Amino acid sequence: MGLMIRDMLMNARAASRVISRQEALCECGATVSTSARFCPRCGVAHLLRVTAVATESRALARRVLAEIVDRLLPLPFIAYLFPPWMFVVLAYHLICDGSPSGRSPGKWIFRLRVVSIASNAPCGVWRSILRRAPSAVGQAAYCSWMFVPVITAYEIASLAFVWLNPSGRRFEDYLAGTQVITEGQYQKLRPLCGECGSRIALAAQYCPHCGTRRK
Numbered sequence: 001m002g003l004m005i006r007d008m009l010m011n012a013r014a015a016s017r018v019i020s021r022q023e024a025l026c027e028c029g030a031t032v033s034t035s036a037r038f039c040p041r042c043g044v045a046h047l048l049r050v051t052a053v054a055t056e057s058r059a060l061a062r063r064v065l066a067e068i069v070d071r072l073l074p075l076p077f078i079a080y081l082f083p084p085w086m087f088v089v090l091a092y093h094l095i096c097d098g099s100p101s102g103r104s105p106g107k108w109i110f111r112l113r114v115v116s117i118a119s120n121a122p123c124g125v126w127r128s129i130l131r132r133a134p135s136a137v138g139q140a141a142y143c144s145w146m147f148v149p150v151i152t153a154y155e156i157a158s159l160a161f162v163w164l165n166p167s168g169r170r171f172e173d174y175l176a177g178t179q180v181i182t183e184g185q186y187q188k189l190r191p192l193c194g195e196c197g198s199r200i201a202l203a204a205q206y207c208p209h210c211g212t213r214r215k
Helices: 002-019 059-072 075-081 086-095 105-109 125-141 145-164 171-176 183-189
Strands: 023-025 031-033 112-116 178-182
Touching: 059 105, 059 112, 059 145, 059 178, 086 125, 105 112, 112 125, 112 183, 125 145, 125 171, 171 178, 178 183
Parallel strands: none
Antiparallel strands: 023 031, 112 178
């Protein structure tokens, strides 16, 4: 188990280096290379964030509780309406983090968010699908005793990976370019505009919603 976790961490670091060479979105909506210092559309200097922040020490317990809530919610559909409603359960798990706020019901209760490390904005639907695919398939696989040992081993390895990783990211987070952070971290990384009250990137010099220059 220790060797497997070590290999996963090495692969995750390699994936992180690949992600750092990808493109990100500017606050104005333009696609910007992560190596660019200025947006080609609006000309504003954007320090696009491509590295994850250190996770808070208490976040792991909250994430476990949030995941329990998210997995308990669709259980009635599995218990009483299986198998026709299994696709509904799969869809729920895939997009639950893709809300405009980046929060599933469990993360909303325990004040967590899934954000893109490039902009610290909510992760969006497609990133949510990428990072939640193993969880969605895993819950469906629990319905067959044949797959329970495999899924249990994956769950333990995933939890150990998150616990050992200073940023608290799963391997899927490296593929999707996402991270789970606390509400307090989110508010620091995306402060409120003093004029319109919208949340903006910490490095942005102007609010993309009202155009007010940050002081």
